[in-house]
Amino acid sequence: MGLLITAFYASLLGLCYLYLSIVVISVRRREQISLGTGDNPELERLNRAHGNFSEYVPITLILLACLESLGAFTWVLHVGASALLFGRVIHAYGLRHHTGTSWQRVAGMLLTFGAMLFLAAANLYMIHYTVV
Template sequence: MNLPIYAAALGAFLIVLQVVLMLSVGLHRSKGQFLGIGDDKDLERKVRRHGNLAENSGLFLVVIALFEMLAGQTTFVLVLCIVFAVARILHALGFASLAGSHGENLTGGRKAFAGMRAMGAFGTLGVALGSAYGIVSTIA
Protein backbone atom coordinates (compact mmCIF):
# COMPACT_ATOMS: atom_id res chain seq x y z
CA MET A 1 0.00 0.00 0.00
CA ASN A 2 1.25 3.47 -0.88
CA LEU A 3 1.33 6.15 1.76
CA PRO A 4 -0.48 9.34 0.64
CA ILE A 5 2.53 11.65 0.91
CA TYR A 6 1.25 14.26 -1.56
CA ALA A 7 -2.18 14.29 0.05
CA ALA A 8 -0.55 14.70 3.48
CA ALA A 9 1.36 17.76 2.23
CA LEU A 10 -1.88 19.11 0.75
CA GLY A 11 -3.59 18.53 4.09
CA ALA A 12 -0.89 20.50 5.92
CA PHE A 13 -1.32 23.37 3.49
CA LEU A 14 -5.11 23.31 3.77
CA ILE A 15 -5.08 23.40 7.57
CA VAL A 16 -2.83 26.48 7.52
CA LEU A 17 -5.13 28.17 4.98
CA GLN A 18 -8.16 27.23 7.10
CA VAL A 19 -6.57 28.79 10.19
CA VAL A 20 -5.75 32.00 8.29
CA LEU A 21 -9.36 32.27 7.09
CA MET A 22 -10.67 31.41 10.55
CA LEU A 23 -8.56 34.17 12.09
CA SER A 24 -9.90 36.62 9.51
CA VAL A 25 -13.44 35.85 10.69
CA GLY A 26 -12.45 35.99 14.36
CA LEU A 27 -10.69 39.32 14.03
CA HIS A 28 -13.71 40.78 12.24
CA ARG A 29 -16.03 39.45 14.94
CA SER A 30 -14.00 41.25 17.59
CA LYS A 31 -15.61 44.44 16.25
CA GLY A 32 -18.88 43.41 17.89
CA GLN A 33 -20.83 40.90 15.76
CA PHE A 34 -20.31 37.81 17.92
CA LEU A 35 -22.98 35.52 16.45
CA GLY A 36 -24.34 35.35 12.93
CA ILE A 37 -23.50 37.99 10.35
CA GLY A 38 -26.21 40.60 10.84
CA ASP A 39 -26.21 42.86 7.80
CA ASP A 40 -22.40 43.00 7.62
CA LYS A 41 -21.45 42.05 4.05
CA ASP A 42 -17.74 42.06 4.86
CA LEU A 43 -18.30 39.53 7.64
CA GLU A 44 -20.57 37.49 5.38
CA ARG A 45 -17.89 37.14 2.69
CA LYS A 46 -15.26 36.18 5.27
CA VAL A 47 -17.56 33.57 6.79
CA ARG A 48 -18.40 32.18 3.33
CA ARG A 49 -14.79 31.90 2.19
CA HIS A 50 -13.90 30.14 5.45
CA GLY A 51 -16.97 27.92 5.19
CA ASN A 52 -16.42 27.08 1.54
CA LEU A 53 -12.94 25.79 2.27
CA ALA A 54 -14.29 23.77 5.19
CA GLU A 55 -17.08 22.35 3.02
CA ASN A 56 -14.73 21.25 0.25
CA SER A 57 -11.35 20.41 1.71
CA GLY A 58 -12.24 17.34 3.78
CA LEU A 59 -13.94 15.32 1.07
CA PHE A 60 -11.40 16.31 -1.59
CA LEU A 61 -8.46 15.48 0.67
CA VAL A 62 -9.87 12.04 1.47
CA VAL A 63 -10.57 11.24 -2.19
CA ILE A 64 -7.14 12.42 -3.33
CA ALA A 65 -5.51 10.41 -0.52
CA LEU A 66 -7.46 7.29 -1.53
CA PHE A 67 -6.39 7.79 -5.14
CA GLU A 68 -2.77 8.23 -4.07
CA MET A 69 -2.96 5.09 -1.94
CA LEU A 70 -4.21 3.16 -4.96
CA ALA A 71 -1.98 4.70 -7.64
CA GLY A 72 1.09 5.83 -5.72
CA GLN A 73 2.93 9.12 -5.93
CA THR A 74 2.23 9.72 -9.59
CA THR A 75 2.58 13.00 -11.45
CA PHE A 76 -1.20 13.02 -11.89
CA VAL A 77 -1.78 12.88 -8.11
CA LEU A 78 0.77 15.64 -7.58
CA VAL A 79 -0.92 17.81 -10.22
CA LEU A 80 -4.32 17.25 -8.58
CA CYS A 81 -2.91 18.35 -5.23
CA ILE A 82 -1.27 21.45 -6.69
CA VAL A 83 -4.35 22.42 -8.70
CA PHE A 84 -6.57 22.01 -5.65
CA ALA A 85 -4.25 24.16 -3.51
CA VAL A 86 -4.09 26.88 -6.19
CA ALA A 87 -7.85 26.72 -6.75
CA ARG A 88 -8.53 27.17 -3.04
CA ILE A 89 -6.13 30.14 -2.89
CA LEU A 90 -7.79 31.74 -5.91
CA HIS A 91 -11.25 31.19 -4.44
CA ALA A 92 -10.22 32.75 -1.13
CA LEU A 93 -8.63 35.71 -2.94
CA GLY A 94 -11.79 36.14 -4.98
CA PHE A 95 -13.69 36.51 -1.73
CA ALA A 96 -11.22 39.15 -0.52
CA SER A 97 -13.46 41.80 -2.05
CA LEU A 98 -17.18 42.49 -2.24
CA ALA A 99 -16.73 42.43 -6.01
CA GLY A 100 -15.80 38.74 -5.80
CA SER A 101 -18.32 37.69 -3.19
CA HIS A 102 -21.33 39.89 -3.98
CA GLY A 103 -20.62 41.14 -7.50
CA GLU A 104 -20.50 44.73 -6.26
CA ASN A 105 -18.80 47.44 -8.31
CA LEU A 106 -17.49 45.10 -11.01
CA THR A 107 -15.48 47.72 -12.83
CA GLY A 108 -11.83 47.89 -13.79
CA GLY A 109 -9.50 45.76 -11.72
CA ARG A 110 -12.29 44.69 -9.38
CA LYS A 111 -13.45 42.24 -12.05
CA ALA A 112 -10.35 40.21 -11.20
CA PHE A 113 -11.89 39.19 -7.86
CA ALA A 114 -14.89 37.62 -9.58
CA GLY A 115 -12.52 35.95 -12.05
CA MET A 116 -10.39 34.50 -9.27
CA ARG A 117 -13.48 33.14 -7.56
CA ALA A 118 -14.61 31.52 -10.82
CA MET A 119 -11.16 30.06 -11.54
CA GLY A 120 -11.07 28.66 -8.02
CA ALA A 121 -14.47 27.04 -8.45
CA PHE A 122 -13.62 25.58 -11.87
CA GLY A 123 -10.23 24.37 -10.60
CA THR A 124 -11.98 22.60 -7.75
CA LEU A 125 -14.44 21.05 -10.22
CA GLY A 126 -11.54 19.86 -12.37
CA VAL A 127 -9.89 18.19 -9.39
CA ALA A 128 -13.19 16.51 -8.50
CA LEU A 129 -13.56 15.04 -11.97
CA GLY A 130 -9.85 14.19 -12.24
CA SER A 131 -9.85 12.39 -8.89
CA ALA A 132 -12.97 10.42 -9.76
CA TYR A 133 -11.49 9.47 -13.13
CA GLY A 134 -8.20 8.48 -11.50
CA ILE A 135 -9.83 6.21 -8.96
CA VAL A 136 -12.16 4.56 -11.45
CA SER A 137 -9.37 4.00 -13.97
CA THR A 138 -7.08 2.58 -11.29
CA ILE A 139 -9.55 0.06 -9.90
CA ALA A 140 -11.15 -0.90 -13.22
Template sequence: MIALPVTSTVASILAIVMFPMTLQISIRRAALGDVVFGDADDAALRRRVRAFGNFVEYVPLCLVLLSLMEAQGASFLWLWMAGGLLLVGRIIHALGMLFAKSPAPRVVAMVMTYGSFLIPAGWLLANPRG
Protein backbone atom coordinates in the same frame (compact mmCIF):
# COMPACT_ATOMS: atom_id res chain seq x y z
CA MET B 1 1.37 1.37 7.23
CA ILE B 2 0.64 3.33 4.09
CA ALA B 3 2.52 6.60 3.66
CA LEU B 4 0.63 9.34 1.83
CA PRO B 5 3.26 12.04 1.29
CA VAL B 6 1.40 14.02 -1.38
CA THR B 7 -1.89 14.05 0.51
CA SER B 8 -0.06 14.89 3.74
CA THR B 9 1.72 17.81 2.11
CA VAL B 10 -1.40 19.16 0.43
CA ALA B 11 -3.47 18.79 3.63
CA SER B 12 -0.79 20.54 5.70
CA ILE B 13 -0.55 23.47 3.31
CA LEU B 14 -4.35 23.78 3.21
CA ALA B 15 -4.46 23.81 7.03
CA ILE B 16 -1.99 26.69 7.00
CA VAL B 17 -4.10 28.48 4.35
CA MET B 18 -7.21 27.93 6.46
CA PHE B 19 -5.74 29.52 9.59
CA PRO B 20 -5.75 33.18 8.45
CA MET B 21 -9.24 32.68 7.02
CA THR B 22 -10.66 31.61 10.36
CA LEU B 23 -8.60 34.22 12.20
CA GLN B 24 -10.10 36.98 10.02
CA ILE B 25 -13.57 35.84 11.05
CA SER B 26 -12.66 35.89 14.75
CA ILE B 27 -11.07 39.32 14.50
CA ARG B 28 -14.08 40.77 12.66
CA ARG B 29 -16.53 39.22 15.13
CA ALA B 30 -14.59 40.77 18.03
CA ALA B 31 -14.46 44.15 16.29
CA LEU B 32 -18.24 44.07 15.90
CA GLY B 33 -18.78 43.41 19.58
CA ASP B 34 -18.20 39.68 19.84
CA VAL B 35 -20.83 38.51 17.36
CA VAL B 36 -21.14 34.78 18.04
CA PHE B 37 -23.78 33.70 15.50
CA GLY B 38 -24.64 35.01 12.08
CA ASP B 39 -22.99 37.94 10.38
CA ALA B 40 -24.62 40.88 12.22
CA ASP B 41 -25.64 42.13 8.75
CA ASP B 42 -21.99 43.09 8.22
CA ALA B 43 -20.83 42.69 4.61
CA ALA B 44 -17.18 42.16 5.55
CA LEU B 45 -18.01 39.42 8.05
CA ARG B 46 -20.44 37.78 5.62
CA ARG B 47 -17.75 37.69 2.91
CA ARG B 48 -15.20 36.16 5.31
CA VAL B 49 -17.65 33.56 6.57
CA ARG B 50 -18.59 32.53 3.02
CA ALA B 51 -14.96 32.35 1.89
CA PHE B 52 -14.21 30.06 4.83
CA GLY B 53 -17.44 28.09 4.35
CA ASN B 54 -16.70 27.47 0.69
CA PHE B 55 -13.21 26.30 1.63
CA VAL B 56 -14.49 23.73 4.13
CA GLU B 57 -17.26 22.60 1.77
CA TYR B 58 -14.78 21.40 -0.86
CA VAL B 59 -11.47 20.59 0.83
CA PRO B 60 -12.44 17.51 2.91
CA LEU B 61 -13.91 15.47 0.05
CA CYS B 62 -11.04 16.46 -2.25
CA LEU B 63 -8.52 15.30 0.36
CA VAL B 64 -10.36 12.00 0.86
CA LEU B 65 -10.34 11.36 -2.90
CA LEU B 66 -6.67 12.37 -3.14
CA SER B 67 -5.73 10.05 -0.29
CA LEU B 68 -7.65 7.13 -1.83
CA MET B 69 -5.94 7.76 -5.13
CA GLU B 70 -2.53 7.88 -3.46
CA ALA B 71 -3.21 4.76 -1.38
CA GLN B 72 -4.12 2.89 -4.55
CA GLY B 73 -0.84 3.72 -6.22
CA ALA B 74 -1.52 6.68 -8.50
CA SER B 75 1.57 8.30 -9.98
CA PHE B 76 2.97 11.49 -8.48
CA LEU B 77 2.03 13.29 -11.69
CA TRP B 78 -1.69 12.53 -11.22
CA LEU B 79 -1.51 13.21 -7.49
CA TRP B 80 0.23 16.56 -7.84
CA MET B 81 -2.06 17.56 -10.69
CA ALA B 82 -5.12 17.01 -8.50
CA GLY B 83 -3.48 18.30 -5.32
CA GLY B 84 -2.01 21.33 -7.09
CA LEU B 85 -5.36 22.26 -8.59
CA LEU B 86 -6.91 22.02 -5.13
CA LEU B 87 -4.22 24.14 -3.48
CA VAL B 88 -4.07 26.86 -6.09
CA GLY B 89 -7.81 26.84 -6.69
CA ARG B 90 -8.68 27.23 -3.02
CA ILE B 91 -6.15 30.04 -2.52
CA ILE B 92 -7.38 31.94 -5.59
CA HIS B 93 -11.00 31.42 -4.53
CA ALA B 94 -10.40 32.71 -1.01
CA LEU B 95 -8.54 35.76 -2.28
CA GLY B 96 -11.25 36.36 -4.86
CA MET B 97 -13.99 36.13 -2.25
CA LEU B 98 -12.19 38.45 0.13
CA PHE B 99 -10.68 41.06 -2.15
CA ALA B 100 -11.76 40.92 -5.80
CA LYS B 101 -14.52 43.09 -7.21
CA SER B 102 -14.86 40.86 -10.28
CA PRO B 103 -16.11 37.26 -10.13
CA ALA B 104 -13.42 36.18 -12.63
CA PRO B 105 -10.90 34.89 -10.04
CA ARG B 106 -13.60 32.83 -8.36
CA VAL B 107 -14.69 31.35 -11.69
CA VAL B 108 -11.12 30.28 -12.49
CA ALA B 109 -10.71 28.94 -8.96
CA MET B 110 -13.91 26.89 -9.13
CA VAL B 111 -12.87 25.32 -12.43
CA MET B 112 -9.60 24.33 -10.74
CA THR B 113 -11.48 22.97 -7.73
CA TYR B 114 -13.79 20.94 -9.97
CA GLY B 115 -10.70 19.40 -11.53
CA SER B 116 -9.34 18.61 -8.08
CA PHE B 117 -12.22 16.26 -7.35
CA LEU B 118 -13.07 15.06 -10.85
CA ILE B 119 -9.50 13.91 -11.59
CA PRO B 120 -9.32 11.62 -8.54
CA ALA B 121 -12.92 10.45 -9.02
CA GLY B 122 -12.21 9.53 -12.63
CA TRP B 123 -8.87 7.94 -11.78
CA LEU B 124 -10.43 5.84 -9.00
CA LEU B 125 -13.23 4.65 -11.27
CA ALA B 126 -10.76 3.80 -14.06
CA ASN B 127 -8.39 1.98 -11.67
CA PRO B 128 -10.55 -0.15 -9.37
CA ARG B 129 -8.81 -2.25 -6.77
CA GLY B 130 -10.56 -5.37 -5.63
Protein backbone atom coordinates in the same frame (compact mmCIF):
# COMPACT_ATOMS: atom_id res chain seq x y z
CA MET C 1 5.48 4.32 3.32
CA GLY C 2 2.40 6.39 4.03
CA LEU C 3 0.42 9.00 2.19
CA LEU C 4 3.19 11.58 1.93
CA ILE C 5 1.71 13.64 -0.90
CA THR C 6 -1.71 13.74 0.73
CA ALA C 7 -0.08 14.71 4.04
CA PHE C 8 1.84 17.51 2.33
CA TYR C 9 -1.21 19.05 0.67
CA ALA C 10 -3.43 18.46 3.70
CA SER C 11 -0.88 20.38 5.77
CA LEU C 12 -0.80 23.31 3.33
CA LEU C 13 -4.58 23.35 3.13
CA GLY C 14 -4.78 23.13 6.91
CA LEU C 15 -2.63 26.26 7.17
CA CYS C 16 -4.92 28.01 4.68
CA TYR C 17 -7.95 27.02 6.74
CA LEU C 18 -6.29 28.30 9.90
CA TYR C 19 -5.58 31.61 8.16
CA LEU C 20 -9.20 31.93 7.03
CA SER C 21 -10.36 31.15 10.57
CA ILE C 22 -8.12 33.82 12.06
CA VAL C 23 -9.33 36.40 9.53
CA VAL C 24 -12.98 35.62 10.33
CA ILE C 25 -12.32 35.81 14.07
CA SER C 26 -10.47 39.11 13.75
CA VAL C 27 -13.38 40.70 11.87
CA ARG C 28 -15.83 39.29 14.41
CA ARG C 29 -13.83 40.84 17.24
CA ARG C 30 -13.35 44.16 15.47
CA GLU C 31 -17.06 44.44 14.63
CA GLN C 32 -18.20 42.83 17.91
CA ILE C 33 -20.28 40.16 16.16
CA SER C 34 -20.25 36.91 18.10
CA LEU C 35 -22.80 34.89 16.07
CA GLY C 36 -23.89 35.10 12.47
CA THR C 37 -22.70 37.90 10.24
CA GLY C 38 -24.63 40.83 11.69
CA ASP C 39 -25.47 41.95 8.13
CA ASN C 40 -21.80 42.91 7.76
CA PRO C 41 -20.90 42.44 4.06
CA GLU C 42 -17.21 41.84 4.78
CA LEU C 43 -17.99 39.18 7.37
CA GLU C 44 -20.55 37.56 5.06
CA ARG C 45 -17.91 37.20 2.33
CA LEU C 46 -15.27 35.92 4.74
CA ASN C 47 -17.75 33.53 6.31
CA ARG C 48 -18.53 32.09 2.87
CA ALA C 49 -14.85 31.77 1.99
CA HIS C 50 -14.34 29.85 5.22
CA GLY C 51 -17.48 27.77 4.66
CA ASN C 52 -16.72 26.97 1.03
CA PHE C 53 -13.26 25.83 2.04
CA SER C 54 -14.66 23.49 4.68
CA GLU C 55 -17.25 22.13 2.23
CA TYR C 56 -14.96 21.23 -0.67
CA VAL C 57 -11.55 20.44 0.80
CA PRO C 58 -12.35 17.36 2.94
CA ILE C 59 -13.95 15.25 0.19
CA THR C 60 -11.24 16.21 -2.26
CA LEU C 61 -8.51 15.26 0.21
CA ILE C 62 -10.25 11.92 0.73
CA LEU C 63 -10.19 11.38 -3.04
CA LEU C 64 -6.49 12.28 -3.06
CA ALA C 65 -5.70 9.87 -0.22
CA CYS C 66 -7.62 7.07 -1.92
CA LEU C 67 -5.78 7.66 -5.16
CA GLU C 68 -2.41 7.76 -3.45
CA SER C 69 -3.19 4.52 -1.62
CA LEU C 70 -4.04 2.91 -4.97
CA GLY C 71 -0.52 3.68 -6.17
CA ALA C 72 -1.21 6.42 -8.71
CA PHE C 73 1.67 8.20 -10.38
CA THR C 74 3.10 11.05 -8.34
CA TRP C 75 2.44 13.60 -11.07
CA VAL C 76 -1.25 12.67 -11.12
CA LEU C 77 -1.51 13.32 -7.39
CA HIS C 78 0.28 16.65 -7.68
CA VAL C 79 -1.93 17.81 -10.55
CA GLY C 80 -5.12 17.16 -8.61
CA ALA C 81 -3.86 18.44 -5.29
CA SER C 82 -2.25 21.60 -6.64
CA ALA C 83 -5.43 22.43 -8.57
CA LEU C 84 -7.35 22.13 -5.30
CA LEU C 85 -4.83 24.22 -3.36
CA PHE C 86 -4.61 27.02 -5.91
CA GLY C 87 -8.35 26.92 -6.50
CA ARG C 88 -9.14 27.38 -2.84
CA VAL C 89 -6.57 30.16 -2.38
CA ILE C 90 -7.75 32.06 -5.46
CA HIS C 91 -11.41 31.62 -4.51
CA ALA C 92 -10.83 32.88 -0.96
CA TYR C 93 -8.92 35.87 -2.30
CA GLY C 94 -11.77 36.70 -4.66
CA LEU C 95 -14.36 36.50 -1.90
CA ARG C 96 -12.28 38.58 0.47
CA HIS C 97 -11.37 41.37 -1.91
CA HIS C 98 -14.32 41.64 -4.31
CA THR C 99 -18.05 42.01 -3.93
CA GLY C 100 -20.10 40.02 -6.41
CA THR C 101 -18.59 37.84 -9.07
CA SER C 102 -14.88 38.08 -9.79
CA TRP C 103 -12.55 36.17 -12.05
CA GLN C 104 -10.81 34.83 -8.93
CA ARG C 105 -14.01 33.27 -7.61
CA VAL C 106 -14.84 31.72 -10.97
CA ALA C 107 -11.29 30.44 -11.52
CA GLY C 108 -11.14 29.14 -7.96
CA MET C 109 -14.34 27.15 -8.33
CA LEU C 110 -13.32 25.83 -11.74
CA LEU C 111 -10.00 24.62 -10.32
CA THR C 112 -11.74 23.09 -7.31
CA PHE C 113 -14.37 21.30 -9.39
CA GLY C 114 -11.70 20.27 -11.86
CA ALA C 115 -9.62 18.78 -9.05
CA MET C 116 -12.61 16.87 -7.69
CA LEU C 117 -13.56 15.54 -11.12
CA PHE C 118 -9.96 14.67 -12.01
CA LEU C 119 -9.31 12.83 -8.75
CA ALA C 120 -12.65 10.99 -8.82
CA ALA C 121 -12.08 9.89 -12.42
CA ALA C 122 -8.50 8.85 -11.65
CA ASN C 123 -9.74 6.76 -8.71
CA LEU C 124 -12.30 5.03 -10.90
CA TYR C 125 -9.63 4.38 -13.52
CA MET C 126 -7.24 2.93 -10.94
CA ILE C 127 -9.95 0.76 -9.42
CA HIS C 128 -10.94 -0.59 -12.81
CA TYR C 129 -7.49 -1.13 -14.31
CA THR C 130 -5.40 -2.03 -11.28
CA VAL C 131 -5.36 -5.30 -9.44
CA VAL C 132 -5.55 -4.31 -5.80
